[in-house]
Amino acid sequence: MPLWSQSLIPTLRENPQEAEIPSHTLMLRAGLIRRLSGGLYTFLPLGLRALRRVERIVREEMDAAGALEVLMPALQPRELWDRTGRYEAMGDVMFKVRDRQQRELVLGPTHEEVITELAAREINSYRGLPRTFYQIQNKFRDEIRPRFGLMRAKEFSMKDAYSFDLGWDEADASYQAMYNAYTRIFTRCGLRTRVVEADTGAMGGKWSHEFMVLAEAGEDGLVECEGCPYAANLERAERRAPDAPPPPQAAADGAAESPRDVETPGCKTIEQVSAFLRCEPARLIKTLIYTVNGRPAAVLVAGDRDLNEHKLARALETGDVALADDATIERVTGAPVGFAGPVGLDIPVYADQGLRGISGAAAGANRADTHVTGVSLDRDAAVTAYYDLAAVREGDRCPRCGGRLREKRGIEVGHVFKLGTRYSERLGALYLDEHGERKPMVMGCYGIGVTRTLQAVIEQSHDDKGIVWPAAVAPYPVVILDLDPSVPASAGAAARLAETLEARGIDVLVDDRDERPGIKFHDADLIGFPLRVVIGRRGLEQGKLEVKRRTEEKAEMVAIEAAAEAVAARIREWSGGVKE
RNA sequence: CGGGGCGUAGCGCAGCUUGGUAGCGCGCUUGCUUCGGGAGCAAGAGGUCAGGGGUUCAAAUCCCCUCGCCCCGACCA
Numbered sequence: 001m002p003l004w005s006q007s008l009i010p011t012l013r014e015n016p017q018e019a020e021i022p023s024h025t026l027m028l029r030a031g032l033i034r035r036l037s038g039g040l041y042t043f044l045p046l047g048l049r050a051l052r053r054v055e056r057i058v059r060e061e062m063d064a065a066g067a068l069e070v071l072m073p074a075l076q077p078r079e080l081w082d083r084t085g086r087y088e089a090m091g092d093v094m095f096k097v098r099d100r101q102q103r104e105l106v107l108g109p110t111h112e113e114v115i116t117e118l119a120a121r122e123i124n125s126y127r128g129l130p131r132t133f134y135q136i137q138n139k140f141r142d143e144i145r146p147r148f149g150l151m152r153a154k155e156f157s158m159k160d161a162y163s164f165d166l167g168w169d170e171a172d173a174s175y176q177a178m179y180n181a182y183t184r185i186f187t188r189c190g191l192r193t194r195v196v197e198a199d200t201g202a203m204g205g206k207w208s209h210e211f212m213v214l215a216e217a218g219e220d221g222l223v224e225c226e227g228c229p230y231a232a233n234l235e236r237a238e239r240r241a242p243d244a245p246p247p248p249q250a251a252a253d254g255a256a257e258s259p260r261d262v263e264t265p266g267c268k269t270i271e272q273v274s275a276f277l278r279c280e281p282a283r284l285i286k287t288l289i290y291t292v293n294g295r296p297a298a299v300l301v302a303g304d305r306d307l308n309e310h311k312l313a314r315a316l317e318t319g320d321v322a323l324a325d326d327a328t329i330e331r332v333t334g335a336p337v338g339f340a341g342p343v344g345l346d347i348p349v350y351a352d353q354g355l356r357g358i359s360g361a362a363a364g365a366n367r368a369d370t371h372v373t374g375v376s377l378d379r380d381a382a383v384t385a386y387y388d389l390a391a392v393r394e395g396d397r398c399p400r401c402g403g404r405l406r407e408k409r410g411i412e413v414g415h416v417f418k419l420g421t422r423y424s425e426r427l428g429a430l431y432l433d434e435h436g437e438r439k440p441m442v443m444g445c446y447g448i449g450v451t452r453t454l455q456a457v458i459e460q461s462h463d464d465k466g467i468v469w470p471a472a473v474a475p476y477p478v479v480i481l482d483l484d485p486s487v488p489a490s491a492g493a494a495a496r497l498a499e500t501l502e503a504r505g506i507d508v509l510v511d512d513r514d515e516r517p518g519i520k521f522h523d524a525d526l527i528g529f530p531l532r533v534v535i536g537r538r539g540l541e542q543g544k545l546e547v548k549r550r551t552e553e554k555a556e557m558v559a560i561e562a563a564a565e566a567v568a569a570r571i572r573e574w575s576g577g578v579k580e
Numbered sequence: 581c582g583g584g585g586c587g588u589a590g591c592g593c594a595g596c597u598u599g600g601u602a603g604c605g606c607g608c609u610u611g612c613u614u615c616g617g618g619a620g621c622a623a624g625a626g627g628u629c630a631g632g633g634g635u636u637c638a639a640a641u642c643c644c645c646u647c648g649c650c651c652c653g654a655c656c657a
Contacts (some may be wrong), residue, residue: 002591013606013618014592018650038649110657139623144655483616536616
């Protein structure tokens with residue numbers, strides 16, 4: 001029988017200075033975790049119990065989905081990462097170490113290389129497919145800025161899974177199976193999640209979905225459509241182009257005016273130019289000089305829009321896009337930074353689809369202190385191609401149904417990718433099909449941030465008194481507050497109830513501390529045990545104790561003999577329906 | 581890496597402007613009283629004031645450097 005007095009549960013009365021968002025503050029205050037150093041945390045007994053509860057749900061659902069649990073090394077040879085080209089691609093996020101032979105190793109930020117290597121060696125025939133493997137293990141990433149406790153840490157627990165299939169259709173089925181398992185996992189954890197289309201980033205691959213926990217403190221922006229199921233990470237979000245470009249400002253004279261240079265001394269920003277020319281920002285053509293695969297190119301968006309670099313990279317099918325440095329900009333435009341424009345440029349020009357057909361617009365003249373007005377983009381500039389490049393924002397139109405898009409924030413707790421054959425080809429994960437033909441396995445990969453999920457649960461489920469644990473992930477579903485632990489009758493009643501509950505498979509923590517009742521009540525609320533049983537003199541005199549849900553204000557008085565059943569009934573209520 | 585802020589007892593903070601015995605609240609220890617929503621009284625313990633260097637008769641306080649932490653940005657399977 002776990003006794004509070006024998007554990008280490010260092011609750012904090014005040015908000016620690018190191019924490020900013022509710023979940024982080026509460027994890028520290030409730031004595032779940034302690035920081036060792038930036039982005040590195042120790043799990044204390046209660047925090048670890050909660051983490052194990054999440055892991056258990058993940059294991060059960062992965063197993064149920066037919067995935068096979070394995071455990072791969074966190075330390076991996078650099079050579080393996082060179083073979084997929086990701087040693088370079090990952091850059092500084094990988095922790096790099098050397099052994100005493102000076103062999104270069106990395107601390108795994110993820111395990112595509114290792115698992116694909118394994119599949120390449122051990123699976124040779126179509127008879128061995130499909131297979132999905134998973135593990136729960138600590139990952140290491142040298143984050144630029146660790147943040148918000150477990151939300152973005154340098155070492156964190158992740159469940160990663162990898163599927164290997166005969167072909168694309170089969171891979172779709174594996175993907176769907178994981179997608180479904182994820183939905184069940186997060187539901188069982190008591191989370192409300194939103195699935196969004198996502199960018200694949202350094203992972204590569206064709207397609208991916210992220211499972212987002214909607215929260216103010218979320219690090220990711222996303223949009224969802226008010227009229228249809230479309231939802232996407234802002235990194236990837238698309239929009240339907242406006243039906244028509246804004247009409248020319250000087251439309252009165254009928255025909256589009258011709259380009260004319262205007263002196264705009266010192267006007268470098270959109271705000272300055274728009275104020276100077278008395279022209280709304282949407283009528284300015286923002287011209288950004290980029291390097292794409294090392295070569296300069298111009299990228300155009302409307303003056304009131306931001307460019308989405310992820311979308312630019314996707315459109316141009318490259319990972320190598322970066323804003324050009326000042327020297328390059330001056331060389332290709334022949335003007336100081338701030339006066340670039342599309343007219344007369346002899347580099348590729350990529351324009352946002354929202355600019356299609358625009359006329360009577362203004363842009364930089366590629367000459368110091370000068371802009372051009374009366375620009376008709378198609379007539380006056382050589383646009384190489386139009387793409388959807390602008391960053392989507394609240395109020396834009398849905399790419400599917402044309403409805404209004406709404407912006408939200410979320411915490412990414414899960415991410416599923418259709419990887420394709422990128423890794424299997426490079427690492428030789430090939431199989432012989434029934435015709436004796438050698439083919440690459442088609443892969444998918446699927447991650448859940450386990451520690452992050454735990455914190456997301458708290459972020460989504462707390463009140464002004466503390467955490468409100470869903471029963472499925474609470475460190476203990478029940479806490480028994482013994483208000484008079486020095487009184488044998490009281491301690492005896494607490495022990496008997498705890499033993500009865502444990503015999504029924506219900507974990508209980510007994511608060512037997514020699515503390516005043518107020519402290520015990522506050523700590524119980526702070527930690528957020530779903531059920532609280534109070535044993536005190538008042539009740540004992542009538543042979544009763546009280547049972548209260550964390551979510552309810554009022555307690556129920558229950559006869560001592562009926563207490564175990566009363567508790568068990570409430571626990572059943574929580575686990576029923578979801579778990580089957 | 582750029583910008584901003586902070587490092588003083590276990591936690592939260594004051595003191596620094598204007599240099600002169602290191603403080604407050606909570607927590608901790610002991611005793612007495614108290615005991616159903618963070619008790620009262622009394623007595624205590626606990627600090628190289630992040631570290632290093634400099635200025636000065638004298639530095640938590642002024643100057644320089646380094647380190648750590650937090651926030652914003654860039655970045656992010």
